[in-house]
Amino acid sequence: MGSVHEVLSGLDRLAIAMVLGALLGFNRSMRHKAAGPRTFAMVAMGAAMFTWLGTTLVTPQGDTSAAISRITQGLVTGVGFLGAGIIFRGQGRQVRGLTSAAALWFAASLGSAVGAGHWQVGLVATALGLIVLSAIPLEKRVTQRVSRRMPRRSPRPDRGDQPPFDH
Secondary structure, three states: OOHHHHHHHHHHHHHHHHHHHHHHHHHHHHOOOOOHHHHHHHHHHHHHHHHHHHHHHOOOOOOOOHHHHHHHHHHHHHHHHHHHHHHHHHHOOOOEEEHHHHHHHHHHHHHHHHHHHHHHHHHHHHHHHHHHHHHHHHHHHHHHHHHOOOOOOOOHHHOOOOOOOOO
């Protein structure tokens, strides 16, 4: 076990990762998506914990990079598998949950950054992620509004036109 300062530093990292993950989760929850604040907070905290612990695994030569590299590889794979559970196919060919799965994977990367001591990077990345998650629905609303104003053209099979897909 490390010194009291090292333990407090690790707890600070977990708390920051929890808050950043929960922020992403609240965004998904407000949009009635599959995963919410608890899931995102747990993924971010888990990634932070594994990464922080990896920084304490020092080789006899004083190197921690091999441990952190292996931990990061495991996180990317494991959270990718977890995210696959969020993705499902709806009626027809419509696939749902891709954005939530990507956001969950992103939450793990935030947690890993914070766990490695780069909380500033995690904070900025969270803000950028929230912008992306908020901007896309705005883009959909603008596209829908514009498409309502444009005249609709019926598909003509004689020209090889296909009926439009539902989005």
